[in-house]
Amino acid sequence: MESDTNSGTTDSPGEGKTSRPARPSGLRGKLVLSHLAVIIVAMTLTGAGLLTLVRAYLLNALQDSLESQAQLVAAALLSDAGVQVQPPAPDPAYNTLQQQQIANLAVQIQSQSFTTGADDPALLGPESIRLTSDLPTYVVVLNSLGDPVYESGLPGPPGLRHSAAAKAALAGGTGRTLLRGENGDWMALALPLRREQELVGALVLAHPLSDVNSVLNDTLSRLLQAAGLAALLSGALGLILARRLVRPLSQLTAAARRLGEGDYEYPVPVETHDEIASLSAAFESMREALLHTERTRAQFISDVSHELRTPLTGIKGLVETLQDGALDDPQVRDSFVASIGQETDRLIRLTQDLLTLTRADEHALELRVDRLDLAKLVRGTVDRLRPEAEKHNVQLEVSALEMEVSVQGDPDRLEQVMLNLLDNALKNSPQGGSVKVGISTISARELASLRAAQPRFSWSGNLEGPARRWAVVRVVDWGPGISPALQERVFDRFFRADPSRDRDRGGSGLGLSIAKALIEQHGGRIWIESPTPDWEGANPPGTQASFILPVG
Ligand SMILES: Nc1ncnc2c1ncn2[C@@H]1O[C@H](COP(=O)(O)OP(=O)(O)OP(=O)(O)O)[C@@H](O)[C@H]1O
Ligand SMILES: [Mg+2]
Structure with missing residues (x-):
C-alpha cells in the first residue's frame, strides 16, 4: 500500500509518469522501435535502389568511353602513318570519372607496320607497333589467330585474351564483358581489326572498375551517414511523439487505479483534441457520474439511518418510561402503547417505501x-x-x-x-x-x-x-x-x-x-x-x- 501512496504522488495529473525510460515491451518502446524500423527499411530500399542506378550509370559511361577509345586506337592502328591519338577536350559538363576516362585515351602509336609484316600482310608483328598509355587502361592487340601482338606493360586482368569479349571480336563482332581477378574487377571491350574487309586481329581494352567502386563506396558511406542521422532524428521524434501519446494514457491508468481504490475525486486532465482526449473525457464523465452516485449513496444511507433513528428513539423512550412505572397507570400505558404502535407503523411504512425505491433502482419493480x-x-x-x-x-x-x-x-x-x-x-x-x-x-x-x-x-x-x-x-x-x-x-x-x-x-x-x-x-x-x-x-x-x- 505504501508503494501505491508513493506512486500516487508522481501520478499527479500535472506531472504524469513520463520520465520512465521506454521499455521495448511498453507502448512507447513499441512506437519508437516501429518508427525506427520503418525509417531503416525505407533508407535501405532507397539506398539499394540508388546504388544500383549509380552503378549502372557509371558502367554505361565507362563502356561508352572505352568504345570510343577503342575505335580511335583501332583507326590509328590500321592507318599507314604514325599517329598520336589525342583525347577530345574534356567537356566541363562531364564529371571527374568521365574526364579521367577521356584522358585514358592518350595512347601513342609510335610506329605502325601492318604492311611490313613479312609474308602475310594480314599479320600483325609484335615489333611493328608501340603503344603507350600512362593511365590504367590495359591494351592488348591480338592477331587474327588470337595471339598477342602487343600487351600493355601494366598488370591487366587475367584471362583477357581468352575472354568472351576477345572471342567475340575475333569472330567479327564487338565484345563487352566484366572480368573479376585478384587485382580487382575490370571492364573489357574488344573490337575487330579489319583491313580491306579482312579480319587482321582484335583490339582489346580493359579498364579497372576501381574508380567506379570508389565512387560507389563513397556514395554508400554518405548514404550510411545520412541513414544514421535520419534514424537518430526519427528515433528522437518518435520518442517525443510516443511520450505525448503515452502521457495521457499513463494519467488515465493512474486515475483508473485510484478509482478502483475508491478515490472518486481524482480528476483526469483532458489536454489534447485527439481520440485519447475523447477517451479521457468519457472517463472523466464516468468518474463524475460515479462520484455523484457515491455522494447520493452516502447521503441516502445517512438519511435512512436518520429516519430510522427518530421512531426507534421514540419507541425506546416510551418503553423506558413504561418500565419506570408508567405501566401501572392504565391511561398513560394505553396512550404510550398507542404511540409505540404509531411509531412502529411509521417504521414499517418507511421500510416498505425504501424497498419500493430500491426495487425501482434495480428495475425490479414488479x-x-x-x-x-x-x-x-x-x-x-x-x-x-x-x-x-x-x-x-x-x-x-x-x-x-x-x-x-x-x-x-x-x-x-x-x-x-x-x-x-x-x-x-x-x-x-x-x-x-x-x-x-x-x-x-x-x-x-x-x-x-x-x-x-x-x-x-x-x-x-x-x-x-x-x-x-x-x-x-x-x-x-x-x-x-x-x-x-x-x-x-x-x-x-x-x-x-x-x-x-x-x-x-x-x-x-x-x-x-x-x-x-x-x-x-x-x-x-x-x-x-x-x-x-x-x-x-x-x-x-x-x-x-x-x-x-x-x-x-
Ligand atoms: N401540495 C404540496 N404543498 C406544499 N408542499 C408540498 C406539497 N407536496 C409536497 N410538498 C413538499 O414536498 C416534500 C416532499 O413530498 P413527499 O410526498 O415526497 O414527502 P412527504 O409528504 O414529506 O413524506 P411521505 O410522502 O413520504 O409521507 C414535502 O415534504 C413538502 O415539503
Ligand atoms: Mg407525501
Missing part, C-alpha cells in the same frame, strides 16, 4: 399491469380519503370525467401515487380550504404544447411512443405552494421543503420519489408546479401536482 379505468380509480381513492379530509376540515372536490379513461397499469401502484398526492395536498391545505382533483385526456399534440409550456421541467426520455392520447390527472390545493427552485427537488429522496414541519406531519420525504418511479415505469411523467408561474410567495398560491399516462 407491476401487475392490467387494463383499468383511471377515472374510476381516481374517484375511488378520493372517496377513501374523504374521512381524512373531513378531519382536516378540507373539502375534497372531484371533476373527473364520467366516461371511462382506460390505461394499462397496476391499480395498487397507481392508487399509491394518488394517495400520496392527495395526502400532500391535504397536509398542506389550510383549515377550511379545498382540494380539487381533475382527470382529462389530451392528444399527443396537446401534450407537446403542454410540455413546451413547462420548460422548467426536464422530462427525461422520449415520450413519442405509440400513445396517441394521454390521460392527465391533476391534484390542486391552495396551500403555501412550492417555490420554483424546489419544484424539481421535491422528487429527490428524503427531500422536505421544510424538514421540521413536514416531519411533524409524519412525512419522510419519500412519497414523491416513489410516485415518480412508479409513474415513469408506467410510461408516464409527473411534475409539480405552483399555479402562478412567477411565484413570489405572495398569497398562498397553492400547488398543482400532475401526472400523465398513455391511454390504451
Whole structure:
C-alpha cells in the first residue's frame, strides 16, 4: 500500500509518469522501435535502389568511353602513318570519372607496320607497333589467330585474351564483358581489326572498375551517414511523439487505479483534441457520474439511518418510561402503547417505501399491469380519503370525467401515487380550504404544447411512443405552494421543503420519489408546479401536482 501512496504522488495529473525510460515491451518502446524500423527499411530500399542506378550509370559511361577509345586506337592502328591519338577536350559538363576516362585515351602509336609484316600482310608483328598509355587502361592487340601482338606493360586482368569479349571480336563482332581477378574487377571491350574487309586481329581494352567502386563506396558511406542521422532524428521524434501519446494514457491508468481504490475525486486532465482526449473525457464523465452516485449513496444511507433513528428513539423512550412505572397507570400505558404502535407503523411504512425505491433502482419493480379505468380509480381513492379530509376540515372536490379513461397499469401502484398526492395536498391545505382533483385526456399534440409550456421541467426520455392520447390527472390545493427552485427537488429522496414541519406531519420525504418511479415505469411523467408561474410567495398560491399516462 505504501508503494501505491508513493506512486500516487508522481501520478499527479500535472506531472504524469513520463520520465520512465521506454521499455521495448511498453507502448512507447513499441512506437519508437516501429518508427525506427520503418525509417531503416525505407533508407535501405532507397539506398539499394540508388546504388544500383549509380552503378549502372557509371558502367554505361565507362563502356561508352572505352568504345570510343577503342575505335580511335583501332583507326590509328590500321592507318599507314604514325599517329598520336589525342583525347577530345574534356567537356566541363562531364564529371571527374568521365574526364579521367577521356584522358585514358592518350595512347601513342609510335610506329605502325601492318604492311611490313613479312609474308602475310594480314599479320600483325609484335615489333611493328608501340603503344603507350600512362593511365590504367590495359591494351592488348591480338592477331587474327588470337595471339598477342602487343600487351600493355601494366598488370591487366587475367584471362583477357581468352575472354568472351576477345572471342567475340575475333569472330567479327564487338565484345563487352566484366572480368573479376585478384587485382580487382575490370571492364573489357574488344573490337575487330579489319583491313580491306579482312579480319587482321582484335583490339582489346580493359579498364579497372576501381574508380567506379570508389565512387560507389563513397556514395554508400554518405548514404550510411545520412541513414544514421535520419534514424537518430526519427528515433528522437518518435520518442517525443510516443511520450505525448503515452502521457495521457499513463494519467488515465493512474486515475483508473485510484478509482478502483475508491478515490472518486481524482480528476483526469483532458489536454489534447485527439481520440485519447475523447477517451479521457468519457472517463472523466464516468468518474463524475460515479462520484455523484457515491455522494447520493452516502447521503441516502445517512438519511435512512436518520429516519430510522427518530421512531426507534421514540419507541425506546416510551418503553423506558413504561418500565419506570408508567405501566401501572392504565391511561398513560394505553396512550404510550398507542404511540409505540404509531411509531412502529411509521417504521414499517418507511421500510416498505425504501424497498419500493430500491426495487425501482434495480428495475425490479414488479407491476401487475392490467387494463383499468383511471377515472374510476381516481374517484375511488378520493372517496377513501374523504374521512381524512373531513378531519382536516378540507373539502375534497372531484371533476373527473364520467366516461371511462382506460390505461394499462397496476391499480395498487397507481392508487399509491394518488394517495400520496392527495395526502400532500391535504397536509398542506389550510383549515377550511379545498382540494380539487381533475382527470382529462389530451392528444399527443396537446401534450407537446403542454410540455413546451413547462420548460422548467426536464422530462427525461422520449415520450413519442405509440400513445396517441394521454390521460392527465391533476391534484390542486391552495396551500403555501412550492417555490420554483424546489419544484424539481421535491422528487429527490428524503427531500422536505421544510424538514421540521413536514416531519411533524409524519412525512419522510419519500412519497414523491416513489410516485415518480412508479409513474415513469408506467410510461408516464409527473411534475409539480405552483399555479402562478412567477411565484413570489405572495398569497398562498397553492400547488398543482400532475401526472400523465398513455391511454390504451
Ligand atoms: N401540495 C404540496 N404543498 C406544499 N408542499 C408540498 C406539497 N407536496 C409536497 N410538498 C413538499 O414536498 C416534500 C416532499 O413530498 P413527499 O410526498 O415526497 O414527502 P412527504 O409528504 O414529506 O413524506 P411521505 O410522502 O413520504 O409521507 C414535502 O415534504 C413538502 O415539503
Ligand atoms: Mg407525501
